[in-house]
Amino acid sequence: MNRRTLLRTAGVGVAGSMAGCANLFQTRTVGRSPPMVQNRPDAVYVPSHVEGMEMAGMAKRGRLRLALFYSFPHRFWLMGGGTAKRQKKVEIQSEDDVHLMASAWDAKTKRVLPAGNVRIALSKGDWSATRTMWPMLSQNMGFHFGDNLSLDGDGTYEAEVKVGGLDFRKTGALAGQFDGTETLTTTFDYSQSTKEDIAYRRLDDRKGERDAVDRMDMKMPVSHVPKRANLPGRFRGEVTTGDAPFLVSTVVDGPLANDGTYLLVSPRTPYNRYPLPMMSLSATLTRGGETSFEGALTPTLDPDAGYHYGTSVDGVASGDELAIRVESPPQVSRHEGYETAFVGMETKTLAL
Template sequence: MHRRTFLRRATVLPATLAVAGCAAPGTGTDGSDGSTDGDGNGDEFRDGAGTAPIPRIEDPPEAVYLPGHRKSMRVLEPVAAGEYALTPMLTYPHPFWTVTGTDRHRVEPTAGRGVHLMLVCWDRETGIVLPGDAEPRVTIMRRGERIASRQLWPMLSQEMGVHFGDNLTLPADDTYAVSVDLPPLPTRRTGSLADRFTEGGTATFEFTYDRAFREDVVEGIDLLERERWGDRGALEPMTHGGDGSANAALPYSALPPAADVPGTRLVAPDAEAGANAGSLPSSGDATVVVTLLEADSRLADGEGRYLLVSPRTPYNRVPLVNTSLRAAVRRNGTGVGDGSLELTATLDAAVGLHYGRSVANIGPGDSVTLTIASPPQAARHQGYETAFFDMEPLELVVPPA
């Protein structure tokens, strides 16, 4: 499909302020998939009416899937905020899904001028992207007047990984100043991160919103082949800025491959006999790496072996932030220890974000039931908004020594 043909036929989405976050275009109110006839030709966004043509996917699977396009965005220079580093990004506003418990809600942007502001929060020393529980507050100023002030939402994106974002309405073409306030990182930290991010940080940066910006983000939209829309899969991570320069490098929150996660790998019961050998457990289309480390591991507290649970997206290994998990150990059908135990979100420079705790009296042959008490409480970009909801418990076994 040629670009001009697509622009004539695609639905156009209003581009400014919504309540918060970003996520997925879904089926239109008329049931269309975004390829029905329409009047949008892309000029509405360039001229400031605030629309950008992006495809809608009809009946996406309840799993990670390919959206119809890659976003175009402007990546700004990284800025320091105390021990934090921030990489700001700007694109056109678009619909998003918020998540509360197991409920998701689509929020449409309203008409007018605006941007979708995103921040990747990371550590310069280790390069690790920080999780979504230290939500930054941004204040937008124009010529000394405050335009908006709000807390950004933690988000999951195939291209950007874990980040924070929101749609922002803007009154006019101009240069805007943004101040960012970050709280101390509440996540448990281990290893080289143990004593860091105990204080918050502040940062400032500027961006220009004008016709040239609008042309760039619309002209930069990259359409996938129509036949691939909605297929199982994921877009590749965007690891550089739009200009490809090294100083616009964009950190990405990929977790280590399963083979690099330390400890004894727990397996499904039928894997003991060789069935599904090497495969990883999955729930709600999330891949879950589960290992058991010795009591003297730096991750453990000395009270027992450390149970490490690392849920991630199935293609790009993005950590499933703000998830609640519990574990119960059984031996010969009888519960061991204190019953169902809550796992603690933990950030480690080598292992990344995971959920874990020390468990006393656990050994070969014991079974472990992992229960996902709540799915990732993060807003979603297109391709993630239908996944990671119907997450059934996982039954695993500690293999023989």
């Protein structure tokens, strides 16, 4: 599939994923979003509106794949620690032209790289701009890197993107991959008129409900974690904190286990099963009142289990108790609908 075909296909998929009746879509005026939802729950909720996006360009280097997209400028929230009071809302500025987004994934396993850092340098003639993109989570795209920025009008832009090495554990076919910084380049055409044709729909009849909009059909990998039935190992149970389900399993064979018993904890968003990266988790495993393990859970990316947190333990028996502590909630920035969730996360105990 060539780039032009992919651009056209992606556009159809994005619009189709939000389809209802064609007249629900309207051309959006640049720069402002509808009013915020009032009385937002401390949970995932349906945002005030949903937007499509335009494919900007693609690049590859070795097994690394990168795609750039743009849409209308967005409001979003930066995390500043463990409480909602320390969040910083990023408002749309008058000079903002687009919300630029980047997604990186492994060509072999099709796993999106749900952490790290991305720095992008844009140029067009004598004009240039450089930006470190925020790691972000949105309901219709999942994990990505993004930010609002101004451009130099219509035209062709060159993008040089530096994707930093991943400093967490990688297993199976991902072991030893993406440890160093890679630089990728691509070009894309931008026009105000093309942006104004991007699908946009207000959700006045659903906004504020405890639910989420569907993920877009992007015709490329999207960050996700396995369903319960597809988690490796033996499923042990589930707890919820901060509106995030935490699924627990134990694995005794394969790369994760490493000739032992591997305790796997898979936090995810409700509804869309996106991973929750950039957390600090610890656990205590007890048997008959005696502690058999106490310590940190290691962020890990595995081809089968996806992004999760885990550790090796000296076996797990029926009746053991597992306490999961969130030392720091996900520090990933959030689009509207996620900013009130995954913040106040209490310790939860599960009987295995």
